[in-house]
Amino acid sequence: MNITHVVENLNRGGLERMVLDLVKEQRRQGHQVQVLCLFERGALAGELEALGIPVIACGKRKGFDLRALGRLRCALADQRTDVMHTHNAVAHYQAVLASVGMGLRQVVNTRHGMGAQQKPGRREWLFRRALKATDAVVAVCEAARRDAVRRGIVPAAKTCVVPNGIVLEGFDVASDAMHERLARLIRVPRGTRIIGSVGRLNWTKDQAGLIRAFRIVRHAMPDTALVLVGDGELRETLRACAFDEGIAGCVHFLGDRDDVRDLLQGFDLFALSSVTEGYSMALLEACAAGLPIVATDVGGNAEIVRDEATGRLVPPCDPPAMAAAILDLLRASQRASRLGTAARTWVETHGSLQAMAASYGRLYFGDVDQAR
Template identity: 75%
Template sequence: MNLTHFVENLNRGGLERMVLDLVKAQHAHGDRVQVVCLYDRGVLADELDALGIPVHACGKRDGLDLRAIARARLHLAAHRTEVLHTHNAVAHYQAVLAAVGLGIRQVINTRHGMGAARKPGRREWLFRRAMRSTDTVVTVCEAARADAIRLGIAPSAKTCVVPNGIVVDRFDLASDTMHERLARMINVPVGTRIVGTVGRLNWTKDHAGLIRAFRAVRRQRPDTALVIVGDGELRDALRHIAFDEGVAGSVHFLGDRGDVRELLQGMDLFVLSSVTEGYSMALLEACATGLPIVATDVGGNAEIVRDRRTGRIVPAADPTALAEAMREMLHATQQASGLGQAARAWVETHGSLERMAARYGQLYFGGVETCP
């Protein structure tokens, strides 16, 4: 079938990685797939170029940009799009506007988070207006579906849950060799216990709370280091917080990286301190690496990490509880290792790309009535 994925861009992030992996799987399956980017193409577009999968940029400017809408419409029409799969709110209502009158058989939107922007306002209003031309709204976890219905973002009859998936076999388990490599990279002794996290440096991830929790861990475990992978608007502010908390020398900001899989293999513990979350790709990747995990109880985190079965779940925005769980995992190494092994087994069964792609395939053909 002719599929168009419509996104804001393909810069590095969980949403974008999920789209790339899904597009590659659909291309390999024999579908004719393209990606239309509302703004610029993004740094990950080259991966699709290498496979001959078209990636188009509409170059949208601020406000209502009819030229960008016209470009999007041309790409949808030229591709003879049968299924339009949009990702998140802004891309969705812009794509719906561009698709008017093109006779597209299925219009599906995936909401990758909880829709918890501090001032959703106009964005969610426009999203609701686009519901008339939307067949299915997919959320990535049960918590997000419940919120979307409760807030009136989408009607229950049009909603469906399809959890994200990853290419599990792409991830090797954590190892002493990779731990030594990471220790050398951040210039700490090889015996240092390395706590890590991966995510954009914005308010949703609450890196500030993580740094404060890490300070408490360091009081009892001075042999620990914190590695923060990702970039964003709070980078400088977080550096200042690390300095103010007296742990600047032990908090390592690695920025935006293309070797996240290798970095994960060098960690002793993975922590996700978000205050809002959808269905975290970073958590799935940590599971696939067999890492012990501590995550906050928001969004779909507890649907991935089962407390004391595949990791630890703690309240959000509670550095004290976060620090206690981190210390527990770093101290009880045998128990933590068992949780990591259980996490790997869970993601192999429940968090694979193949499982996710098959569920979307059902939706493309039959709509929300066929929701798995």
Template identity: 55%
Template sequence: MSDSAPLAAPLDIVHVVENLERGGLERMVIDLAIAQRAAGHRCRVVCLFEPGALAGELEAQGIAVHACRKRGGFDPAAIRGLHAQLCALPSAVIHTHNANAHYHAVAATLGRRPLRLINTRHGMGAARPRSRGEWLYRRSMGRTDAVAAVCEAARAKFAAQGVRPRHGLLSVPNGIRVDAFSAASEERRVSLRRVLDLPPGTRIVGSVGRLNPVKDQATLLRAFATLHAEWSDTALVLVGDGALRAALESLAVSLGIADAVRFLGDRSDVRQLLQGFDVFALSSLSEGYSMALLEACASGLPIVATDVGGNREIVADGRNGLLVPPSRADALADAFAALLRDPARAVALGAAGRDWALREASIATMAARYESLYRGKAGDA
């Protein structure tokens, strides 16, 4: 008789999200579901609203995506549709993402107990913790087995706000497909300069993220204006779109840097773009466990990031990047200049970030932690 432990039975896993538009949460769910299916589990994704632009990635992998197409306010038809999806397999693990998806899933499963009901809170939580949505979320904790925050800073914040699931509030850091990223190279920098119609030798400060107030690209633009006044051979590349795009483009004009700033909008080739950057910037006012920072680390880029939320759990100041206070254009500009003045240090910081990502930030590591959580081993997650 073999002394080896028996293999654990495959699980039925249903992920519940608002939608699958482009974003860090959505990228994490897609990568996690694909990894879980590859490990032999059966996975589905249910979208509370529309399916979103990235749904096809899952469907191409044989993972079904269902959209409840919820309308504004209370929508009984959407709740019924969600109930049908979540209660079809009473032995399924239901893994919800963020508060809105979670308390709707709890409402849809009243009277039907899933195998496990797990929630991940992405980011640092709501701007208004006493809002109706957050009240509904806390009320749902009595039927929630465990909540995973994506960083220790967020876990501590949720604990202080009274988030108390039945069996555990813990942190499970996000992971990415580290092996899909190649380190930045001079060849890719030359190619990106050519594509963006920038002079040869231009040093590129790049950032990836939605153009919204929390990401605070306005401060990043002001910092770059200061940098560009001293280092004219620099350019700022912003990847992502959002409601503030027109306002940010106008700000770049008023700062006199429009010719040196490129707004690329939403892109499907982020991995390739990262390889052409010299420095990665993140100017957020709030962050959980930033997927953009993980991808920058995997790309071997030196990072300048604001010291908010879980950023310091990714960026060790002076070891794989530099941390600066939020809302400080002068501090951002000084950090960019410090890396441009010392390219050898910048290369060393980028290499250290890639080494860290290979060890700590893989999808496999994250998936293993979630499987432990699904099987009721919260302490092992």
């Protein structure tokens, strides 16, 4: 098939990584694939272009941008698109508008998060208008699907769940050698226990809450460090938070990295403090690294981390609860190791890229029920 994915951009993030992996797998299967970026191309675009996969930026400006819509429409036509797969609300209604009258075989949208707005705003209103020309809306977890239906954003008959998947080949579990390498990178003693988190530095991930939890952990266990991988608009605010908590020297901001898998293998424990979450790619990768996990019980997190089976779940916005769970696992190394091993086993069965791609393949042929 000729498949066109439409995204806002290909900057670093869970949504973008999922799109990259899916596009590569679809190309491997013999499909013709391209990616259209509504705004700018983004930092990850070169990764696809190196494989000969086109990435086209439409350069959309604020408000109604007829020229950007024209670029999008031309790119859809040039590809002779059979399947248009959009990601999140803005990319969807813009792409549907651009494709009016083109007779596409299948139009699929994936909603990658839970949706931060409790009351549908203009964005969701426009999204709902575009559903008449949409064959299927995919939620990445059952919690997100139920929420979208409950809020009247998507009719239940058009929804299905396709959990995210990751590339597991070559994904090694945490090791002493990688731990020592990471310890050298952040310049801490070899025996330091390293708590890590991966994600954009924005309000949805609540790294400020994690920093406050780490202050409690650090007071109880001085031989600990917190590593935050990712960048975002709250970087300086979070640095100030660490300073205010008196732990600035123990919180390490590594920024955007292209070696996240290696870094994961150096962690002792993975922590995710989100206040809202869809189906976290970061959690899947932590599972693949065989790490003990402490995550907030929001969105689809509980569909990945089963409390006391593959990790620990704690309430959101509760630094003392997060700290208690982290300390509990750091003090019980054998139990933590069992949870990490169980997480790796789970992701091998349920979280592979191939399983995700197969579900989308069925959707592209119009089989919503089988994709479910």
